[in-house]
Amino acid sequence: MYTDPENKLKYRKVSPFEGVQLLARWFLGKLYGQVVQKNVFVKESTSSSSSSSSSSSSSSSSSSSSSKVANVGAVVITEKDKYNINVFIEMLTAVCSVYYEIGKEVNTSNLNFSSGVPKIEVTPDEASFIAQYNHVSHAIRVRYSYIKDKLESYANAWKEFKNLSKKNHLSAVEYARLKAPFWEFIGRQIPASTIIHELQHALFKNSHRDGDSHGNFTFSIDGTTHTSVPFEKTCEVVYDVIASRGLWMRIAKIVALL
Numbered sequence: 055m056y057t058d059p060e061n062k063l064k065y066r067k068v069s070p071f072e073g074v075q076l077l078a079r080w081f082l083g084k085l086y087g088q089v090v091q092k093n094v095f096v097k098e099s100t101s102s103s104s105s106s107s108s109s110s111s112s113s114s115s116s117s118s119s120s121s122k123v124a125n126v127g128a129v130v131i132t133e134k135d136k137y138n139i140n141v142f143i144e145m146l147t148a149v150c151s152v153y154y155e156i157g158k159e160v161n162t163s164n165l166n167f168s169s170g171v172p173k174i175e176v177t178p179d180e181a182s183f184i185a186q187y188n189h190v191s192h193a194i195r196v197r198y199s200y201i202k203d204k205l206e207s208y209a210n211a212w213k214e215f216k217n218l219s220k221k222n223h224l225s226a227v228e229y230a231r232l233k234a235p236f237w238e239f240i241g242r243q244i245p246a247s248t249i250i251h252e253l254q255h256a257l258f259k260n261s262h263r264d265g266d267s268h269g270n271f272t273f274s275i276d277g278t279t280h281t282s283v284p285f286e287k288t289c290e291v292v293y294d295v296i297a298s299r300g301l302w303m304r305i306a307k308i309v310a311l312l
């Protein structure tokens with residue numbers, strides 16, 4: 055059995071300022087799904103080095119000449135940025151993997167855990183939303199422009215979470231919930247954090263562009279049927295069931311081995 059610290063401290067308090075920001079992000083980021091401009095990642099220096107990462111499927115950061123930097127749509131990143139993007143993807147992938155692992159252990163209907171963990175991508179494209187699940191590619195794409203100022207703090211906090219996990223799982227989980235900056239992106243909040251929101255789209259197999267993707271949904275989980283529940287509430291219901299089965303303790307156990 056996993057102990058369940060999540061149940062003791064479900065909500066992390068956010069300041070009024072953070073709250074306003076979160077709501078603004080939710081409205082601006084979640085309601086509209088237009089890609090404003092296609093971009094590509096371009097490395098800051100022209101020195102050749104490692105092959106491009108999995109950070110984006112549609113763009114390559116390799117071997118761009120400096121003249122290309124001047125092209126419209128080039129998003130210049132340093133080696134450090136690229137590293138932080140990869141840590142960010144590792145973090146999201148770890149959380150999503152355990153989320154799905156636990157989801158498959160619970161009795162559910164109308165929740166699509168069986169299709170596997172969505173691919174996580176960071177894209178340089180400009181868009182009016184932070185992240186978007188695409189049901190065709192079964193991928194969650196996060197816009198670099200929205201996270202670039204926070205990537206370093208997310209990556210450092212994830213490293214700290216990993217270090218703590220190697221010593222004590224519980225203290226790692228408490229760090230994640232109470233102190234880690236990445237919690238706003240992947241943790242339990244109201245409104246739902248970005249990744250929980252997008253995972254819920256994946257579980258319902260709908261994208262932001264699919265009609266009323268934030269309408270009401272009927273599903274069952276862990277023996278309870280939830281009828282015609284607003285999308286935002288479905289995020290909380292599913293997250294809470296998975297958290298109550300030790301989501302974060304299991305993440306800590308896994309990353310302790312990384």
Ligand SMILES: [Zn+2]
Binds near residue numbers: 255262
């Ligand atoms: Zn949405």
